[in-house]
Amino acid sequence: SLLADSHSEVVVWSRNAAEVDDINQSHMNRRFFKEVVLSPNLKATLSMEEAIREAEAIILAAPSAAMRGVCAALRPLLTPVQLAESLIVHVAKGFEAETMKRMTTVIAEELPEYDANKLVVLSGPSHAEEVILQCPTTVVVASGNVAAAEAAQDLFINAYFRVYTNPDVIGVEVGGALKNIIGLGAGLIEGLNFGDNAKAALMTRGLAEITRLGVKMGANPLTFAGLAGIGDLVVTCTSKHSRNWRAGYMLGQGKALSEVLDSMGMVVEGVKTTKSAHKLAEQYEVSMPITEALFQVLFAGKAPIEAVSDLMGRVKTHEIEEV
Numbered sequence: 001s002l003l004a005d006s007h008s009e010v011v012v013w014s015r016n017a018a019e020v021d022d023i024n025q026s027h028m029n030r031r032f033f034k035e036v037v038l039s040p041n042l043k044a045t046l047s048m049e050e051a052i053r054e055a056e057a058i059i060l061a062a063p064s065a066a067m068r069g070v071c072a073a074l075r076p077l078l079t080p081v082q083l084a085e086s087l088i089v090h091v092a093k094g095f096e097a098e099t100m101k102r103m104t105t106v107i108a109e110e111l112p113e114y115d116a117n118k119l120v121v122l123s124g125p126s127h128a129e130e131v132i133l134q135c136p137t138t139v140v141v142a143s144g145n146v147a148a149a150e151a152a153q154d155l156f157i158n159a160y161f162r163v164y165t166n167p168d169v170i171g172v173e174v175g176g177a178l179k180n181i182i183g184l185g186a187g188l189i190e191g192l193n194f195g196d197n198a199k200a201a202l203m204t205r206g207l208a209e210i211t212r213l214g215v216k217m218g219a220n221p222l223t224f225a226g227l228a229g230i231g232d233l234v235v236t237c238t239s240k241h242s243r244n245w246r247a248g249y250m251l252g253q254g255k256a257l258s259e260v261l262d263s264m265g266m267v268v269e270g271v272k273t274t275k276s277a278h279k280l281a282e283q284y285e286v287s288m289p290i291t292e293a294l295f296q297v298l299f300a301g302k303a304p305i306e307a308v309s310d311l312m313g314r315v316k317t318h319e320i321e322e323v
C-alpha cells in the first residue's frame with residue numbers, strides 16, 4: 001500500500017485466494033484492515049511468477065519462519081537481469097529458528113546468484129495498521145552496499161514515510177528481532193499489573209541486553225540508539241497494535257502459550273526469537289537475563305510472577321558494563 005502510493009505498479013503475492021480477490025475486486029484487504037481502501041495501483045496474485053515478472057524491486061515480507069521457503073520458490077523465477085539489477089529488500093524481524101541465522105544470511109544462501117552485498121533490510125517502528133493510514137513513520141534501511149541502501153531509501157520514502165540509511169546490517173537485523181522478546185515482556189508486565197516503573201525498567205535493561213548480544217555479533221552499538229533499536233523497542237512495548245505485546249499480556253494474565261498463539265491468527269515473532277536468542281546468548285557467552293526469564297516462562301513452565309521475582313532478585317551489579 002505504501003509503495004502503491006508512490007509507484008504505478010505494485011503486485012502482492014499471496015497464498016490466500018480470498019485475500020487476492022478482495023484486493024483485486026474491492027481494493028481492500030479486510031482480513032487485516034477492516035475499513036481501509038487501497039490504491040488501485042495495488043494488484044494481487046496467487047502466482048509468484050506473475051508477481052515478480054519484470055519487477056525492478058522485490059520486497060520479502062513473509063515471517064522469518066517462511067523466508068527460506070519463499071526464497072527457494074523465488075530463485076528459479078529470477079531472470080539474469082533481475083539477478084544483476086533488481087533491488088531485494090526484506091522486512092522480517094526474526095532469526096531462522098533452527099540455525100539462529102539472520103534473514104540476510106538465509107536469503108543469500110537461497111539466492112546464491114544474487115549479490116548478497118546488495119540485499120537490504122528495512123526495519124524500525126512501523127506498525128502496518130498506522131502506515132496504511134499514512135501516519136508519519138520513520139524507518140531505517142541497511143545494506144553492505146551504500147548504493148543499494150540509497151536505492152531502497154528512494155523507493156520507499158514519501159511524505160509520510162521517512163527512510164534513513166545505515167551500513168550496519170547486523171545491528172538493524174538483530175535490533176528488529178530482539179525487540180520482540182522485550183515486547184513480550186512488556187505485555188507480560190502489564191498482564192501482571194506491575195505498572196509503568198517495571199515497563200520502563202524492562203525497556204531500558206532490555207536495550208542493554210539487545211546491545212550486548214548485538215555488539216558481540218558484530219553490530220555497531222550506536223545502531224541500537226536508533227530506529228531499529230530503541231525506536232522499534234518503544235513502539236513494540238507501548239503500542240496497542242503490537243502482537244508481541246498482546247501475546248505477553250495474555251501470558252501475564254495466566255493464559256497458556258498454545259492458547260495465546262491460537263487466538264492471535266498472526267505471527268508473534270518474539271516467541272521463536274526468544275528460543276534463538278537464548279541459544280545465541282550461550283554461543284556468544286552474553287548475559288541476557290530478561291531473555292532467560294522469558295525463555296523460562298515460554299518453554300519451561302515458569303510462572304510469570306516467579307520469573308519477575310527471579311529477575312529482581314539477581315545479584316547486585318553496576319549499570320554500565322565497563323564500570
Ligand SMILES: NC(=O)c1ccc[n+]([C@@H]2O[C@H](COP(=O)([O-])OP(=O)(O)OC[C@H]3O[C@@H](n4cnc5c(N)ncnc54)[C@H](O)[C@@H]3O)[C@@H](O)[C@H]2O)c1
Nearest residue numbers: 015061062063064066091092093126127128129266267269
Ligand atoms: N505487521 C507489522 O506491522 C510489521 C511491521 C514491520 C515488520 N513486520 C515483520 O514482517 C514479517 C511478517 O509480519 P506480518 O505482520 O505480515 O505477519 P502476519 O502474520 O500478519 O502475516 C503474514 C503473512 O504471510 C503469509 N505467510 C506465512 N507463511 C507463508 C509462506 N510460507 N509463504 C507465503 N506466505 C506466507 C501469511 O499467510 C500472512 O498473509 C514479520 O517478520 C514481522 O516482524 C511486521
Ligand SMILES: O=P(O)(O)OC[C@H](O)CO
Nearest residue numbers: 124125126127242243244
Ligand atoms: O506487532 P509486532 O509486535 O509484531 O511489531 C510489528 C513491528 O515490528 C513494529 O515495528
